Amino acid sequence: MFLDKEKFPASFAGDVAPDLAAFMADAQVPWGVEAPGGEITEPAWRSKPSSYLVTTEDLMIPPDAQRFMAKRANATAVEAAASHSVYISQPEAVVALIETAIKTVS
DSSP states (O other), rough: OOTTTTTTHHHOOOTSSSHHHHHHTTTTTOOTTGGGGGOOOOOOOGGGEEEEEEEEOOOSHHHHHHHHHHTTTOOEEEEEOOOOOHHHHHHHHHHHHHHHHHHOOO
8 A cells, every 4th residue: 555646745744845755755665454454462552661742733643543542552742743754854853752761761
C-alpha cells in the first residue's frame, strides 16, 4: 500500500517544504496490508515508561486518537503543532521528547 503521491504532501507532510514532501512521496516504500492485523501479545508500554508526541496538525492519526493512545499507555505526552512528519518538520521537538525520556529512565 502507498499513499497517493498527489495527496501525500497535504495529508502526511503538510508542514514540510514542498520539494521535500514530494521527495518523501516518491520515496515511499510499501507496507503490507496485513500489518494492521498483526498481534502484539505484550505491549512494552504496559511495563516500561512511555512517551508520546501528539502532533496536533496530523491528518493521518487524529490528535484525539493520539491522546487516547498516550493515555492508555500511561505515557508522558507533549504536543507539537505539527503534521504526521514531525520528525522532519520539527526535529527539535522529537529530540526534546527523547532527551526527557532518557532523563526519566536514567
